[in-house]
Amino acid sequence: MSVAPITPMTQSRRLLSRLRDVMAGSGLAQARLDKIVRLIAAEMVAEVCSCYVVRPGEVLELFATVGLNPEAVHQTRLRVGEGLVGDVAATARSAAIANAARHPKFAYRPETGEDPFHSFLGVPLIRDGKVRGVLVIQNRRPRVYADEEVEMLQTVAMVVSELVAGGELGDKGEVAASEAGGTLPARIEGMPLNDGLARGLAVLHRPQLTVREMVADEPVREVQRLGTALAAMHRSLDRLVEITEDSGIGEGLDILETYRMFAEDRGWVRRIEEAIQSGLTAEAAVQRVRNDTAARMARITDPYLRERMTDFDDLATRLLLNLSGKGSQAAVGTLPDDVVLVARTIGPAELLDYEQKRLRAVVVEEGSATSHVAIVARALGIPVVGRCADALNIIDPLDVVLVDGDNGQVFVRPSEDAFGAFEQSLAVRAERAQSHAGLVGRPAVSRDGVRVSLNLNAGLLIDLPHLASTGADGIGLYRTEIPFMVRSAYPDVAAQTDLYRRIFEQAQGKPVTFRTLDVGGDKSLPYFAAETEQNPALGWRAIRMGLDRPAMLLKQLRALIRAAEGRPLRIMFPMVAQAAEFDAVSRLMDRELSRALGQGYVAPSDLQIGAMVEVPAIFWQLDALLSRADFLAVGTNDLLQYMFAADRGDPKLANRYDTLSPAFLNILGDLAAKAETAGKPISVCGEMAGRPLEAMALIGLGFRSLSMAATSVGPVKAMILGVEVEALADFVRSLRRRDSASVRTDLHAYARDHGLIT
Ligand code: PEP
Ligand code: MG
Numbered sequence: 001m002s003v004a005p006i007t008p009m010t011q012s013r014r015l016l017s018r019l020r021d022v023m024a025g026s027g028l029a030q031a032r033l034d035k036i037v038r039l040i041a042a043e044m045v046a047e048v049c050s051c052y053v054v055r056p057g058e059v060l061e062l063f064a065t066v067g068l069n070p071e072a073v074h075q076t077r078l079r080v081g082e083g084l085v086g087d088v089a090a091t092a093r094s095a096a097i098a099n100a101a102r103h104p105k106f107a108y109r110p111e112t113g114e115d116p117f118h119s120f121l122g123v124p125l126i127r128d129g130k131v132r133g134v135l136v137i138q139n140r141r142p143r144v145y146a147d148e149e150v151e152m153l154q155t156v157a158m159v160v161s162e163l164v165a166g167g168e169l170g171d172k173g174e175v176a177a178s179e180a181g182g183t184l185p186a187r188i189e190g191m192p193l194n195d196g197l198a199r200g201l202a203v204l205h206r207p208q209l210t211v212r213e214m215v216a217d218e219p220v221r222e223v224q225r226l227g228t229a230l231a232a233m234h235r236s237l238d239r240l241v242e243i244t245e246d247s248g249i250g251e252g253l254d255i256l257e258t259y260r261m262f263a264e265d266r267g268w269v270r271r272i273e274e275a276i277q278s279g280l281t282a283e284a285a286v287q288r289v290r291n292d293t294a295a296r297m298a299r300i301t302d303p304y305l306r307e308r309m310t311d312f313d314d315l316a317t318r319l320l321l322n323l324s325g326k327g328s329q330a331a332v333g334t335l336p337d338d339v340v341l342v343a344r345t346i347g348p349a350e351l352l353d354y355e356q357k358r359l360r361a362v363v364v365e366e367g368s369a370t371s372h373v374a375i376v377a378r379a380l381g382i383p384v385v386g387r388c389a390d391a392l393n394i395i396d397p398l399d400v401v402l403v404d405g406d407n408g409q410v411f412v413r414p415s416e417d418a419f420g421a422f423e424q425s426l427a428v429r430a431e432r433a434q435s436h437a438g439l440v441g442r443p444a445v446s447r448d449g450v451r452v453s454l455n456l457n458a459g460l461l462i463d464l465p466h467l468a469s470t471g472a473d474g475i476g477l478y479r480t481e482i483p484f485m486v487r488s489a490y491p492d493v494a495a496q497t498d499l500y501r502r503i504f505e506q507a508q509g510k511p512v513t514f515r516t517l518d519v520g521g522d523k524s525l526p527y528f529a530a531e532t533e534q535n536p537a538l539g540w541r542a543i544r545m546g547l548d549r550p551a552m553l554l555k556q557l558r559a560l561i562r563a564a565e566g567r568p569l570r571i572m573f574p575m576v577a578q579a580a581e582f583d584a585v586s587r588l589m590d591r592e593l594s595r596a597l598g599q600g601y602v603a604p605s606d607l608q609i610g611a612m613v614e615v616p617a618i619f620w621q622l623d624a625l626l627s628r629a630d631f632l633a634v635g636t637n638d639l640l641q642y643m644f645a646a647d648r649g650d651p652k653l654a655n656r657y658d659t660l661s662p663a664f665l666n667i668l669g670d671l672a673a674k675a676e677t678a679g680k681p682i683s684v685c686g687e688m689a690g691r692p693l694e695a696m697a698l699i700g701l702g703f704r705s706l707s708m709a710a711t712s713v714g715p716v717k718a719m720i721l722g723v724e725v726e727a728l729a730d731f732v733r734s735l736r737r738r739d740s741a742s743v744r745t746d747l748h749a750y751a752r753d754h755g756l757i758t
Helices: 008-024 029-043 083-091 147-165 172-179 219-246 250-263 266-277 282-299 303-323 348-353 372-380 416-437 466-470 481-485 493-507 542-548 550-564 579-598 616-628 636-643 662-678 692-701 710-722 725-736 744-753
Strands: 048-055 059-066 077-079 095-097 119-127 130-139 186-189 191-194 197-205 339-343 359-364 384-386 400-404 409-412 453-458 474-479 512-515 569-573 607-613 631-634 682-684 705-708
Touching: 008 029, 008 147, 029 048, 029 059, 029 130, 029 147, 048 083, 048 147, 059 083, 059 130, 077 083, 083 095, 083 119, 083 130, 119 147, 119 282, 130 147, 147 282, 191 372, 197 359, 197 416, 219 266, 219 282, 219 303, 266 282, 282 303, 303 348, 339 400, 348 372, 359 372, 359 400, 372 384, 400 416, 416 710, 453 466, 453 710, 466 710, 474 493, 474 705, 493 512, 493 550, 542 550, 542 569, 542 579, 550 569, 550 579, 569 579, 569 631, 579 607, 579 616, 607 616, 616 636, 616 662, 631 662, 636 662, 662 682, 662 692, 662 725, 692 705, 692 710, 692 725, 692 744, 705 710, 725 744
Parallel strands: 197 339, 339 359, 359 384, 453 474, 453 705, 474 512, 512 569, 569 607, 607 631, 631 682, 682 705
Antiparallel strands: 048 059, 048 130, 059 077, 095 119, 119 130, 186 409, 191 384, 197 400, 400 409
């Protein structure tokens, strides 16, 4: 008689179906959880299996165990982040550790009696994107858990999370209190992601996608269901592209194309299919892969890449909606005329699902300035406030919501006074926007005749139409890594050439400064295995990578030369720390140019190569750099971070060091002066250049070229038209000698006294 071998897949299916029986059984949730940990321990040959549940106040409580001291249940508590279990919860990442007690994160809890158990495998319990608990197995013998075991526990965790998140386990009172919205006015402090003011009624974008059926007996049928849902999702994305094209916001298209690419990503679909093979339903498998993505997201600190992961999340939601036969969430029900969309996170395709003419603002619990939703919202011209903690709990459907995208504030159920004040601001703003629109055709020239060149920072094709709509002089910074990051595969020379050519064409003769790839460190590309670095911001990135592995940089330069097709070409290199590095990249540029000419390509009519000043060290080799580079661009975002040793992405440091501190103004002023002496153009392309007050300081320091987001061009230009540069320069010079932490108030007073900023 032949016996079918027990593969990890069959073992996983067996365990899942037994779990299903327990879940479906009668009895209290606690009793079911107790059974579940016993079942898992037995099936996975573990001496311990424990389940910790997140309680209010970010505390993990031991809720069930087999193997540890039963007295510790409901007694042992750990903070999220404390110990190995806390670390799994904090990072939403599984951890397999052969000798737990030796691990630096280990937190000893004598009451548990865990001393004899050396090896540890913990996986997060995730539901609706939130960590709800941690499932742990432990063994006496120090052993390395196999990938299959980690996978199996993760799959099981899907099912257990249902029980844990179901609300039956904890104190219902506590949960209900924290989930109830209120009727009192509330203000939520967030992060401005796109400016503007708007009011409307709240529509909560909270896809109700509780996956009810977790376990399936017929994987073949589930794979078929997945195929059908994928096809439906593709059709709906195609339709969305058409609608977007028709509605004239063609800018969103580039992103939707990227979406389609993500959706077709074989890796993604394959992982879902594998999860189905392990015994899950199609829905649970999608959810499982989404949880893995969330875990990966926790490891990425680069905000841009985190957002790309959010795009996968968006796709997962779409797929789940299709599997449940609901189609898009936005299509369900009728919407008020003025919609303020409130979401944990929302992808661009989901955003575009909402009828654009009703959409007034977006409020998200997550998000960053580089999020796709922020980019699309910019194209739609609506304000976005991100990082609004708990917004979905505080705001109830159809609440009146006022969104202040300028200051990152959201007013919920405002009082009559607040409402009235807001109406006034709206009126003032509308007036100002109209007057900025009137400036589009005017050059930015100060009262005393100083011309300032205003340029755009761009990264996607959707930014190009703003050249015409703002009247900007050119693209001062084209971040080439952005199109690389949103793709699911590395673009070859032909694809890059095509993209760069389109940029040239859309720029219609206005100059574009292409910055070569600024990736590496934690800004890794989705299709390259990333190395973990202790300090990614100080790591192997930008031209450091380009110099060590020149193939990628050379290909990019090749594509740029080909795309220029005889037009003027401006290229700049990021993170130049030494003049010698600039020499080395210049040699690569020469090599590529000779190669292109040898192959019969036309040389650019004018080739200008520049360096970004972002690493303070280059300041002490500036003369050498200025003698070699055709131009410089100051990346103040990074320069500030490296000068003050303050991570630019850390919200806790966001307001600690000011760009308007005398120290920073001094280095900027010296940079401008040295470039002028050397006769080389210098510009500023960090975020500060787009804020009127900071732009005013920069002009006072001697800068005559600024590069910024499209929305900043009008306000900065209005400031320039009113300023007397000579007097301003004197004033700014006096500020450089101050020993205070910031001269912001002084500059503000100057701007107000001179009617420069309203
Ligand atoms: C900067 O560092 O200021 C800059 C413009 O580059 P990025 O923000 O892309 O690092
Ligand atoms: Mg930079």
